[in-house]
Amino acid sequence: MNLPATDIRTAPAEKAPKRQRHIAEEFRGKFYVYFCVLLMIVIIFSIVYFIASRGLAPFIANGVSVKEMLFGLKWNPEGDPAAFGALPFLFGSFATSLLAAVIAAPLGFCASVFMTEIMPKFGKTLLQPAIELLAGIPSVVYGFVGLSVIVPFLRDTFPGQGIGILAGALVLSVMILPTITTIATDALRSLPSGLKEGSYALGATRWQTISRIILPTTLPSLLTGVVLGIARAFGEALAVQMVIGNAPHIPHSLFESATTLTSIITLEMGNTTSGSLHNNALWSLALILLLMTFVFVFVVRVLERRVKR
Amino acid sequence: MSKHAFYTKDLSVYYGEKQAVKKISMEFPAREVVALIGPSGCGKSTFLRSLNRMNDLIPGARIEGEVWIEGRNICDPGTDVVSLRQRIGMVWQRPNPFHKSIYENVAFGPRYHGIRGKKALDEIVEECLRKTALWDEVKDRLHQSALALSGGQQQRLCIARSLAVRPSILLMDEPASALDPVSTSKIEELIAELKKEYSIVIVTHNMQQAARISDKTAFFFLGDLIEYDDTQKMFTNPSKKSTDDYISGRFG
Numbered sequence: 321m322n323l324p325a326t327d328i329r330t331a332p333a334e335k336a337p338k339r340q341r342h343i344a345e346e347f348r349g350k351f352y353v354y355f356c357v358l359l360m361i362v363i364i365f366s367i368v369y370f371i372a373s374r375g376l377a378p379f380i381a382n383g384v385s386v387k388e389m390l391f392g393l394k395w396n397p398e399g400d401p402a403a404f405g406a407l408p409f410l411f412g413s414f415a416t417s418l419l420a421a422v423i424a425a426p427l428g429f430c431a432s433v434f435m436t437e438i439m440p441k442f443g444k445t446l447l448q449p450a451i452e453l454l455a456g457i458p459s460v461v462y463g464f465v466g467l468s469v470i471v472p473f474l475r476d477t478f479p480g481q482g483i484g485i486l487a488g489a490l491v492l493s494v495m496i497l498p499t500i501t502t503i504a505t506d507a508l509r510s511l512p513s514g515l516k517e518g519s520y521a522l523g524a525t526r527w528q529t530i531s532r533i534i535l536p537t538t539l540p541s542l543l544t545g546v547v548l549g550i551a552r553a554f555g556e557a558l559a560v561q562m563v564i565g566n567a568p569h570i571p572h573s574l575f576e577s578a579t580t581l582t583s584i585i586t587l588e589m590g591n592t593t594s595g596s597l598h599n600n601a602l603w604s605l606a607l608i609l610l611l612m613t614f615v616f617v618f619v620v621r622v623l624e625r626r627v628k629r
Numbered sequence: 630m631s632k633h634a635f636y637t638k639d640l641s642v643y644y645g646e647k648q649a650v651k652k653i654s655m656e657f658p659a660r661e662v663v664a665l666i667g668p669s670g671c672g673k674s675t676f677l678r679s680l681n682r683m684n685d686l687i688p689g690a691r692i693e694g695e696v697w698i699e700g701r702n703i704c705d706p707g708t709d710v711v712s713l714r715q716r717i718g719m720v721w722q723r724p725n726p727f728h729k730s731i732y733e734n735v736a737f738g739p740r741y742h743g744i745r746g747k748k749a750l751d752e753i754v755e756e757c758l759r760k761t762a763l764w765d766e767v768k769d770r771l772h773q774s775a776l777a778l779s780g781g782q783q784q785r786l787c788i789a790r791s792l793a794v795r796p797s798i799l800l801m802d803e804p805a806s807a808l809d810p811v812s813t814s815k816i817e818e819l820i821a822e823l824k825k826e827y828s829i830v831i832v833t834h835n836m837q838q839a840a841r842i843s844d845k846t847a848f849f850f851l852g853d854l855i856e857y858d859d860t861q862k863m864f865t866n867p868s869k870k871s872t873d874d875y876i877s878g879r880f881g
Binding site: 440512515517518528533 | 741
């Protein structure tokens with residue numbers, strides 16, 4: 321296809337070097353692409369291997385039980401006896417990210433319905449860039465805003481110090497709003513227009529069409545956005561750490577200090593020496609984060625398969 | 630006037646500055662099939678869509694003139710579009726069943742309009758599927774996805790769905806052009822059956838189809854209505870030369 325037309329007309333004597341050049345070109349391109357792909361695969365596997373080897377060490381070398389790690393309530397790796405209960409962190413991570421999704425999902429869906437069905441022009445020129453901008457704000461800024469605005473607000477409105485699960489979830493919900501909105505908007509835009517017309521032609525109002533045709537038909541895609549949002553919230557460290565209080569226990573209310581997997585890792589990693597049990601226990605937490613990411617990716621795959629059907 | 634289901638008076642449709650339909654006045658007889666023919670872009674689909682105000686959904690579309698249905702001018706801004714569309718069913722070129730079960734597709738419209746009882750809905754679903762000759766083919770799998778049906782079945786389901794809100798007029802925009810010949814002939818038989826109860830307007834690119842199924846034929850060209858007469862006369866002895874040229878395939 322890329323052979324120039326002159327190639328066909330040229331004499332056989334000239335043909336050989338030209339063809340060789342094409343083969344060399346083809347080879348170079350192929351080599352470059354294969355090299356990049358291979359490099360990527362090597363990097364990914366090295367990371368997974370590294371995390372797994374460090375993260376599994378406490379279980380294998382030091383006899384820490386998996387059960388204790390997942391369900392234990394006490395975290396004291398330096399103590400005597402040492403305790404490795406990570407349940408409070410797991411709880412904090414799940415509570416903040418799920419609550420953030422519960423807050424952000426309705427907002428994101430409404431924003432995308434508004435941008436696609438109600439005011440496409442305004443949505444495209446103003447609302448969409450504004451929401452995409454949210455995705456570009458560094459997480460430390462979110463944390464700072466959360467600490468200076470949300471925490472004092474919660475402190476004045478509800479009992480407690482203001483820091484805690486709810487503060488973390490509120491900060492996270494704004495951070496994952498762009499993910500949910502962008503994916504929902506793409507899904508709504510790609511909906512065949514025949515479906516909408518079919519509904520309108522039966523005498524449905526716009527609201528009936530949105531709630532009974534558009535949203536149910538795009539539901540798997542909408543959920544994909546939510547899961548990706550949860551995955552992002554789950555892995556976010558800095559912003560949550562700044563507003564959640566970082567107390568290693570399961571809180572009794574939304575306004576009590578708590579902590580997450582990510583913030584424990586960032587807080588304690590500087591105080592441990594590489595190779596120590598404490599350090600390896602933190603790697604175990606990282607391994608849990610990695611496995612959760614696999615779960616989220618898997619859920620997204622399953623949802624995508626449902627979209628195709 | 631009662632023998633006319635509806636009529637248009639100086640109906641024009643604009644897309645922005647462009648006039649797609651130019652001052653068309655037509656009368657549509659009750660319980661007959663009117664075929665709209667003409668080359669692509671001649672305004673026949675636009676004209677069809679303005680009969681139930683579907684052009685409202687297109688940004689920049691504007692209607693002038695009058696469409697009188699059941700004693701009311703539906704182009705009047707005060708028209709309740711929801712109840713208007715309930716009186717006028719519409720079927721498109723590409724079957725567009727909702728991503729729901731066969732039953733839900735048909736029950737969908739009646740639900741919108743407040744029919745909730747299971748028995749009443751069951752009756753409507755069966756009646757509409759029988760009218761479209763689909764009942765015997767799908768009665769054992771009413772609660773399976775409508776997307777599993779063949780293209781022809783999907784199209785008949787879409788017709789059944791539009792019948793379920795009890796319209797008196799059916800608008801069809803090339804209802805068979807995306808279907809195979811067997812499915813097409815089924816749709817044509819269906820139209821012949823449905824015209825006992827409904828007034829039907831059909832846009833088609835297929836001259837034989839227009840000749841086979843319609844009572845009257847209208848020839849559109851560049852937004853103008855060139856000729857409108859009994860199908861018999863249009864196809865054997867049209868009064869305008871351009872009609873003759875188009876029907877006999879010399880242009881378009």
